[in-house]
Amino acid sequence: MTGRCRWAEEYLEYRFHDPALLEQALTHRSASACNNERLEFLGDALLSFAVARELYDRNPAEQEGNLSRLRSSLVKGVTLAEIGREIEVASQIILGQGEHGTGGAQRDSILANVVEAILGAVLLDGGFEAAGALVIRLFSDRFEQLPDANSLKDAKTKLQEWIQARGLVLPVYKVKSVSGVPHRQSFVVVCDVKDVSSTVEGRGQSRRQAEQNAAEQMLSKLDSDDR
Numbered sequence: 001m002t003g004r005c006r007w008a009e010e011y012l013e014y015r016f017h018d019p020a021l022l023e024q025a026l027t028h029r030s031a032s033a034c035n036n037e038r039l040e041f042l043g044d045a046l047l048s049f050a051v052a053r054e055l056y057d058r059n060p061a062e063q064e065g066n067l068s069r070l071r072s073s074l075v076k077g078v079t080l081a082e083i084g085r086e087i088e089v090a091s092q093i094i095l096g097q098g099e100h101g102t103g104g105a106q107r108d109s110i111l112a113n114v115v116e117a118i119l120g121a122v123l124l125d126g127g128f129e130a131a132g133a134l135v136i137r138l139f140s141d142r143f144e145q146l147p148d149a150n151s152l153k154d155a156k157t158k159l160q161e162w163i164q165a166r167g168l169v170l171p172v173y174k175v176k177s178v179s180g181v182p183h184r185q186s187f188v189v190v191c192d193v194k195d196v197s198s199t200v201e202g203r204g205q206s207r208r209q210a211e212q213n214a215a216e217q218m219l220s221k222l223d224s225d226d227r
Contacts (some may be wrong), residue, residue: 004092011087012118014134016125023094025121026114028104030096040113042120046128050135051075054143066149074142077112083138084111089118155215159191162222168195171218173211176201191218198222 004026005019016022021039029035048071055062055070062070073079084090090105093114104110115138123131136143153161163170176188187207191214192199200221202214 007088007092011089012122012134013137014122014126014130016121018125021121021125022118025117026089026092027094028096028099028110028114030099030104031094036114036117036120039117039120039124042123043116043118044120046119046123046131047116047135048075050132051139053132054136054139058143059149062149069153070146070149073147074139077108079142080112080115081108084115087115087138089114155212155219159215159219159222162219163193163195168193171215173214175207175210189214191215193218193222196222 002019004022005016008022009015024034025036025039027035029037051071051074052067055067059067059070089111093105093110095104095110099105099110119131119134122134159171172192172194174190174192176190178185178187180186185205187204187210189202189204189207189210190199191202191211198218198221200214200217202210202212202217204210204213
Protein backbone atom coordinates (compact mmCIF):
# COMPACT_ATOMS: atom_id res chain seq x y z
CA MET A 1 0.00 0.00 0.00
CA THR A 2 1.38 3.41 -0.96
CA GLY A 3 1.77 6.27 1.47
CA ARG A 4 -1.02 8.18 -0.25
CA CYS A 5 -3.39 5.23 0.09
CA ARG A 6 -2.56 5.03 3.80
CA TRP A 7 -3.26 8.75 4.06
CA ALA A 8 -6.65 8.23 2.37
CA GLU A 9 -7.59 5.46 4.79
CA GLU A 10 -6.63 7.57 7.79
CA TYR A 11 -8.05 10.95 6.79
CA LEU A 12 -10.85 10.04 4.38
CA GLU A 13 -11.78 6.71 5.96
CA TYR A 14 -11.86 5.31 2.45
CA ARG A 15 -9.80 2.56 0.77
CA PHE A 16 -9.23 3.02 -2.96
CA HIS A 17 -9.68 -0.03 -5.16
CA ASP A 18 -7.78 1.80 -7.90
CA PRO A 19 -4.92 3.81 -6.36
CA ALA A 20 -4.26 5.45 -9.74
CA LEU A 21 -7.47 7.46 -9.30
CA LEU A 22 -6.22 8.83 -6.00
CA GLU A 23 -2.86 9.63 -7.60
CA GLN A 24 -4.60 11.53 -10.38
CA ALA A 25 -6.84 13.41 -7.92
CA LEU A 26 -3.75 14.66 -6.12
CA THR A 27 -1.86 15.68 -9.28
CA HIS A 28 -1.88 19.37 -10.19
CA ARG A 29 -1.76 20.38 -13.85
CA SER A 30 1.73 21.82 -13.33
CA ALA A 31 3.03 18.30 -12.74
CA SER A 32 1.41 16.26 -15.51
CA ALA A 33 -0.99 16.25 -18.42
CA CYS A 34 -2.78 13.47 -16.53
CA ASN A 35 -3.97 15.76 -13.76
CA ASN A 36 -6.98 16.28 -11.50
CA GLU A 37 -9.00 18.80 -13.53
CA ARG A 38 -11.50 16.28 -14.97
CA LEU A 39 -11.97 14.67 -11.55
CA GLU A 40 -12.48 18.14 -10.09
CA PHE A 41 -15.34 18.66 -12.57
CA LEU A 42 -17.02 15.47 -11.34
CA GLY A 43 -16.38 16.25 -7.69
CA ASP A 44 -17.85 19.72 -7.98
CA ALA A 45 -21.13 18.34 -9.34
CA LEU A 46 -21.24 15.55 -6.76
CA LEU A 47 -20.53 17.96 -3.90
CA SER A 48 -23.28 20.36 -4.90
CA PHE A 49 -25.86 17.58 -5.07
CA ALA A 50 -24.77 15.79 -1.89
CA VAL A 51 -24.83 18.99 0.16
CA ALA A 52 -28.18 19.99 -1.34
CA ARG A 53 -29.68 16.60 -0.47
CA GLU A 54 -28.38 16.73 3.10
CA LEU A 55 -29.74 20.25 3.60
CA TYR A 56 -33.08 19.18 2.09
CA ASP A 57 -33.35 16.29 4.57
CA ARG A 58 -32.19 18.34 7.57
CA ASN A 59 -34.42 21.35 6.92
CA PRO A 60 -37.89 20.14 5.88
CA ALA A 61 -39.49 23.52 6.53
CA GLU A 62 -37.01 25.68 4.61
CA GLN A 63 -37.93 27.18 1.24
CA GLU A 64 -35.77 26.92 -1.88
CA GLY A 65 -34.17 30.35 -1.49
CA ASN A 66 -32.94 29.65 2.03
CA LEU A 67 -31.71 26.18 1.07
CA SER A 68 -29.75 27.73 -1.81
CA ARG A 69 -28.17 30.27 0.53
CA LEU A 70 -27.21 27.56 3.00
CA ARG A 71 -25.66 25.47 0.23
CA SER A 72 -23.70 28.48 -1.05
CA SER A 73 -22.36 29.08 2.45
CA LEU A 74 -20.92 25.55 2.46
CA VAL A 75 -19.95 24.86 -1.17
CA LYS A 76 -17.31 27.52 -1.69
CA GLY A 77 -13.58 27.66 -2.16
CA VAL A 78 -12.75 28.96 1.31
CA THR A 79 -14.61 26.10 2.99
CA LEU A 80 -13.05 23.49 0.73
CA ALA A 81 -9.58 24.88 1.42
CA GLU A 82 -10.29 24.70 5.16
CA ILE A 83 -11.28 21.05 4.78
CA GLY A 84 -8.14 20.43 2.75
CA ARG A 85 -6.07 21.69 5.67
CA GLU A 86 -8.09 19.66 8.17
CA ILE A 87 -7.33 16.44 6.30
CA GLU A 88 -3.69 17.52 5.78
CA VAL A 89 -3.87 16.99 2.04
CA ALA A 90 -1.12 19.52 1.25
CA SER A 91 1.59 16.96 2.00
CA GLN A 92 0.05 14.59 -0.57
CA ILE A 93 -0.38 16.99 -3.51
CA ILE A 94 1.81 16.37 -6.55
CA LEU A 95 3.03 19.67 -8.01
CA GLY A 96 5.35 20.79 -10.75
CA GLN A 97 8.69 22.24 -9.68
CA GLY A 98 7.57 25.85 -10.09
CA GLU A 99 4.36 25.48 -8.08
CA HIS A 100 6.16 23.47 -5.42
CA GLY A 101 8.82 26.14 -5.08
CA THR A 102 6.26 28.88 -4.49
CA GLY A 103 4.30 26.94 -1.87
CA GLY A 104 1.41 26.05 -4.16
CA ALA A 105 0.24 23.22 -1.91
CA GLN A 106 -0.88 25.80 0.66
CA ARG A 107 -2.80 27.94 -1.83
CA ASP A 108 -6.54 28.00 -1.19
CA SER A 109 -7.47 27.46 -4.83
CA ILE A 110 -5.24 24.39 -5.19
CA LEU A 111 -6.43 22.89 -1.90
CA ALA A 112 -10.09 23.42 -2.85
CA ASN A 113 -9.60 21.89 -6.29
CA VAL A 114 -7.86 18.84 -4.84
CA VAL A 115 -10.70 18.23 -2.37
CA GLU A 116 -13.21 18.32 -5.23
CA ALA A 117 -10.99 16.02 -7.31
CA ILE A 118 -10.79 13.53 -4.46
CA LEU A 119 -14.58 13.44 -4.31
CA GLY A 120 -14.63 12.79 -8.06
CA ALA A 121 -12.09 9.99 -7.66
CA VAL A 122 -14.12 8.33 -4.91
CA LEU A 123 -17.23 8.63 -7.09
CA LEU A 124 -15.51 6.69 -9.90
CA ASP A 125 -13.79 4.26 -7.56
CA GLY A 126 -16.60 3.40 -5.16
CA GLY A 127 -19.79 4.83 -6.60
CA PHE A 128 -22.23 7.54 -5.59
CA GLU A 129 -23.01 6.13 -2.14
CA ALA A 130 -19.35 6.09 -1.09
CA ALA A 131 -18.71 9.58 -2.46
CA GLY A 132 -21.84 10.99 -0.83
CA ALA A 133 -20.87 9.43 2.50
CA LEU A 134 -17.45 11.08 2.22
CA VAL A 135 -19.09 14.48 1.69
CA ILE A 136 -21.13 13.99 4.85
CA ARG A 137 -18.02 13.01 6.83
CA LEU A 138 -15.99 15.98 5.59
CA PHE A 139 -18.78 18.48 6.22
CA SER A 140 -20.28 16.89 9.36
CA ASP A 141 -19.24 19.65 11.80
CA ARG A 142 -20.38 22.35 9.39
CA PHE A 143 -23.79 20.74 8.96
CA GLU A 144 -24.17 20.84 12.74
CA GLN A 145 -23.17 24.51 12.94
CA LEU A 146 -25.21 26.00 10.11
CA PRO A 147 -26.12 29.67 10.54
CA ASP A 148 -29.67 30.91 10.37
CA ALA A 149 -30.56 31.05 6.67
CA ASN A 150 -31.95 34.59 6.98
CA SER A 151 -28.59 35.85 8.20
CA LEU A 152 -27.07 34.83 4.85
CA LYS A 153 -29.29 37.09 2.78
CA ASP A 154 -27.51 39.99 1.11
CA ALA A 155 -28.61 43.57 1.59
CA LYS A 156 -30.50 43.81 -1.73
CA THR A 157 -32.53 40.71 -0.90
CA LYS A 158 -33.33 41.98 2.58
CA LEU A 159 -34.38 45.38 1.19
CA GLN A 160 -36.58 43.77 -1.44
CA GLU A 161 -38.30 41.61 1.18
CA TRP A 162 -38.79 44.63 3.49
CA ILE A 163 -40.47 46.55 0.66
CA GLN A 164 -42.57 43.63 -0.60
CA ALA A 165 -43.84 42.95 2.92
CA ARG A 166 -45.31 46.46 2.91
CA GLY A 167 -46.73 46.30 -0.61
CA LEU A 168 -44.42 49.01 -1.93
CA VAL A 169 -42.82 49.43 -5.37
CA LEU A 170 -39.43 47.73 -5.63
CA PRO A 171 -36.27 49.87 -5.38
CA VAL A 172 -34.50 51.20 -8.45
CA TYR A 173 -30.69 51.20 -8.70
CA LYS A 174 -28.93 53.58 -11.08
CA VAL A 175 -25.22 54.19 -11.64
CA LYS A 176 -24.50 57.84 -10.86
CA SER A 177 -20.81 57.85 -11.69
CA VAL A 178 -17.79 55.68 -12.49
CA SER A 179 -14.27 56.92 -11.86
CA GLY A 180 -10.73 55.57 -11.92
CA VAL A 181 -8.72 53.45 -14.34
CA PRO A 182 -10.36 50.30 -15.81
CA HIS A 183 -8.78 47.85 -13.38
CA ARG A 184 -9.35 50.06 -10.33
CA GLN A 185 -12.72 51.73 -10.76
CA SER A 186 -14.99 53.28 -8.17
CA PHE A 187 -18.76 53.17 -8.63
CA VAL A 188 -21.45 55.39 -7.11
CA VAL A 189 -24.97 53.93 -7.29
CA VAL A 190 -28.23 55.62 -6.33
CA CYS A 191 -30.96 53.53 -4.69
CA ASP A 192 -34.43 55.07 -4.97
CA VAL A 193 -37.57 53.84 -3.17
CA LYS A 194 -40.30 56.02 -4.65
CA ASP A 195 -43.16 55.02 -2.35
CA VAL A 196 -41.31 56.38 0.66
CA SER A 197 -39.62 59.26 -1.20
CA SER A 198 -36.22 58.07 -0.08
CA THR A 199 -32.92 58.09 -1.97
CA VAL A 200 -29.43 57.06 -0.87
CA GLU A 201 -26.03 56.59 -2.52
CA GLY A 202 -23.76 53.59 -2.26
CA ARG A 203 -20.10 53.20 -3.20
CA GLY A 204 -17.95 50.25 -4.18
CA GLN A 205 -15.22 48.92 -6.45
CA SER A 206 -17.85 47.24 -8.67
CA ARG A 207 -21.43 48.03 -9.59
CA ARG A 208 -22.66 45.06 -7.55
CA GLN A 209 -20.67 46.16 -4.50
CA ALA A 210 -22.01 49.71 -4.79
CA GLU A 211 -25.60 48.43 -5.12
CA GLN A 212 -25.20 46.29 -2.01
CA ASN A 213 -23.76 49.24 -0.12
CA ALA A 214 -26.68 51.43 -1.21
CA ALA A 215 -29.16 48.73 -0.15
CA GLU A 216 -27.53 48.52 3.30
CA GLN A 217 -27.84 52.26 3.75
CA MET A 218 -31.43 52.26 2.55
CA LEU A 219 -32.36 49.47 4.95
CA SER A 220 -30.77 51.34 7.82
CA LYS A 221 -32.65 54.51 6.87
CA LEU A 222 -36.01 52.77 6.47
CA ASP A 223 -35.62 50.85 9.71
CA SER A 224 -34.76 54.09 11.52
CA ASP A 225 -37.76 55.89 9.99
CA ASP A 226 -40.02 52.93 10.81
CA ARG A 227 -39.35 53.14 14.55
